[in-house]
Amino acid sequence: PFHRPLLVEISSSPPRVSGFTQPPGPTGAAAVPMKTEVRIWQVGVVSIMVRLPFEDLTLDELGRANDPTFETGKGLNAYAKEVCGDVQRSLGDLLIKPAPPHAPEAYTVFCITKLPEGVNAAFWRDAHGESIAALLSKTSDPKLLAPEQVVSALKVQIAFEKTDLVVMDWDCALVVDQKGYIEDVLNVLELANLQVEEFRVMDAQLDLHLEEAYELDKRRGLGRLRRSRKILRILRTIRVDFAKLSDQVDHIGKFIGDWYLARVYVGARERFHLEQWRRSVYDRLEHLDRLHSVVKSDIYEKRMLWMEATIVVLFLIDIVALLSKTLK
Numbered sequence: 001p002f003h004r005p006l007l008v009e010i011s012s013s014p015p016r017v018s019g020f021t022q023p024p025g026p027t028g029a030a031a032v033p034m035k036t037e038v039r040i041w042q043v044g045v046v047s048i049m050v051r052l053p054f055e056d057l058t059l060d061e062l063g064r065a066n067d068p069t070f071e072t073g074k075g076l077n078a079y080a081k082e083v084c085g086d087v088q089r090s091l092g093d094l095l096i097k098p099a100p101p102h103a104p105e106a107y108t109v110f111c112i113t114k115l116p117e118g119v120n121a122a123f124w125r126d127a128h129g130e131s132i133a134a135l136l137s138k139t140s141d142p143k144l145l146a147p148e149q150v151v152s153a154l155k156v157q158i159a160f161e162k163t164d165l166v167v168m169d170w171d172c173a174l175v176v177d178q179k180g181y182i183e184d185v186l187n188v189l190e191l192a193n194l195q196v197e198e199f200r201v202m203d204a205q206l207d208l209h210l211e212e213a214y215e216l217d218k219r220r221g222l223g224r225l226r227r228s229r230k231i232l233r234i235l236r237t238i239r240v241d242f243a244k245l246s247d248q249v250d251h252i253g254k255f256i257g258d259w260y261l262a263r264v265y266v267g268a269r270e271r272f273h274l275e276q277w278r279r280s281v282y283d284r285l286e287h288l289d290r291l292h293s294v295v296k297s298d299i300y301e302k303r304m305l306w307m308e309a310t311i312v313v314l315f316l317i318d319i320v321a322l323l324s325k326t327l328k
């Protein structure tokens with residue numbers, strides 16, 4: 001019952017990232033080639049994963065990959081939006097109510113599979129805490145960070161063995177696994193980002209419907225009832241999607257089936273404030289339900305008033321007809 005996206009790897013010549021080079025080889029340092037993967041999710045999200053390899057870099061040097069620039073001068077966000085537009089055009093009529101690609105929500109994950117000989121992930125983390133915090137905070141100089149920011153950046157950490165470590169922040173994460181098992185963690189982080197995007201879209205839709213509901217409250221006439229019914233049908237669809245998404249957020253263990261990855265997800269859920277997003281969507285749904293209940297109640301009360309008035313008029317007509325017969 002879980003999401004299984006369609007994965008497409010872009011086969012055309014990948015752009016090369018300037019200013020971020022591999023260690024000098026026989027021909028000197030060269031711009032790094034980039035690998036691009038596109039995931040198309042059935043819920044209507046396009047996820048673009050850009051992979052940039054590196055070797056023998058310090059944490060300070062690695063920070064330059066936070067916002068890479070291509071040799072063409074184009075930035076990562078512009079490239080991602082361009083790829084998303086190409087994907088949308090290629091899908092064509094398969095899309096239902098497509099929306100134009102908006103500003104990409106970039107999330108950077110630094111994956112390290114090798115540490116200095118004899119150093120495990122826990123010891124390395126303790127020795128480089130400030131530099132890790134600077135990397136996740138996108139700060140060039142670790143010494144500029146306040147102690148509170150270091151604590152905040154390193155707040156959410158997950159580890160299973162001494163050889164692995166996951167540190168998560170709002171828009172950045174560090175994944176260390178000396179055994180090289182990083183793909184599952186990347187998938188979990190991508191899933192959490194997907195859920196944030198789903199909640200954000202629901203929240204934006206409900207904001208629009210709230211505005212409509214306020215305008216509807218000012219209207220009069222039968223069109224008011226028809227519009228109210230249409231909005232309620234849309235809200236029922238959103239409520240079903242919301243219930244499904246909430247079940248995934250609450251019971252991720254039964255979907256993932258791996259307790260360590262479930263712990264990684266719980267950490268991401270805390271970092272991404274998924275509970276606050278869910279509460280925001282839930283509150284808007286409840287508020288809209290109350291607004292439309294008031295509208296329906298108002299409309300039905302007026303209908304009953306008109307029906308009662310009609311009955312009184314008919315009753316008076318009957319009395320007049322009887323009196324006229326009696327007088328004759």
